[in-house]
Amino acid sequence: MTRTPPGTRADYRAFRTLPTRWMDNDEYGHMNNATYLSFFDTGISLWQMDNGINIRGPEALRLLTVETGCRYHSETGFPDLIHAGLRIGHLGTSSVRFEVGLFRNDEETASAEGFFTQVLTGEAGRPTPIPDTLRAAFDTLRG
Numbered sequence: 658m659t660r661t662p663p664g665t666r667a668d669y670r671a672f673r674t675l676p677t678r679w680m681d682n683d684e685y686g687h688m689n690n691a692t693y694l695s696f697f698d699t700g701i702s703l704w705q706m707d708n709g710i711n712i713r714g715p716e717a718l719r720l721l722t723v724e725t726g727c728r729y730h731s732e733t734g735f736p737d738l739i740h741a742g743l744r745i746g747h748l749g750t751s752s753v754r755f756e757v758g759l760f761r762n763d764e765e766t767a768s769a770e771g772f773f774t775q776v777l778t779g780e781a782g783r784p785t786p787i788p789d790t791l792r793a794a795f796d797t798l799r800g
Contacts, residue, residue, distance in 0.1 A: 663730040663766040664758045669742025670798045673700045673707075677735040687734040693727050693769050697757045700741030701773055708794045718791070719782075720775040723752070727771035733761045742767070745798040751784035752776045753795055 666672075675696050683689040702712060711717050733739060740760040747754040754774045758767035779785040787795070 661728070663768075664742075664770055665765050665767070666740075666742060666758075666760060669744050669756075669758050670800070671704055671743045673703045673741045673743070675699055675739045675741055677733065677737050677739060679735050682734045687732040688737075690727075690729075693729070693759065693771065694725055696739055696741060696759055697725070697727070697755075697771050697773055698722075700743060700757055701755050704743055704798075708797075710791065710794060719778045719780075720753075721778055722773050723776050724774040725771065727769055729769050730766070731761070731768045733759065733768045737761045739768075743798055744800065745795050746772060747774075748787070748792065748795050748799065750786050751778075753787065755798075 677688060677692075681688050681692045705712050705720075712720065738761075742758040742760060744756050745753060746756040752774060754772055756772045757770065759769045760766075761768045776784050777787050777791070
């Protein structure tokens with residue numbers, strides 16, 4: 658099986674900086690697998706809040722994560738500074754696929770890459786079309 662090479666910073670449209678913590682390391686001295694998904698989620702959430710997308714409280718949009726994945730390329734761990742690169746891989750009627758590259762310190766190639774697919778749901782928990790204002794925000798992350 659041919660392995661896809663890691664992406665570069667130029668492949669991503671926006672970045673959020675995330676410091677690692679001592680507790681992020683596992684017994685092998687590098688970042689624990691579950692922490693990568695937490696960094697994806699935090700990078701996406703920070704971008705959403707920075708772009709006026711209300712994700713908390715009674716007026717919040719219900720963007721539910723329905724699928725995630727991660728591909729590891731190289732080790733990271735405390736005390737590295739992680740830069741989460743973001744882009745949109747797919748924008749559907751009610752769903753959006755955020756693709757995230759995690760870059761260690763000043764490195765140009767991703768240490769890990771993954772995705773979160775989110776679906777906008779209404780009060781009844783069923784998928785609902787993404788409104789134009791939200792779609793416009795997402796479009797800023799498309800190539």
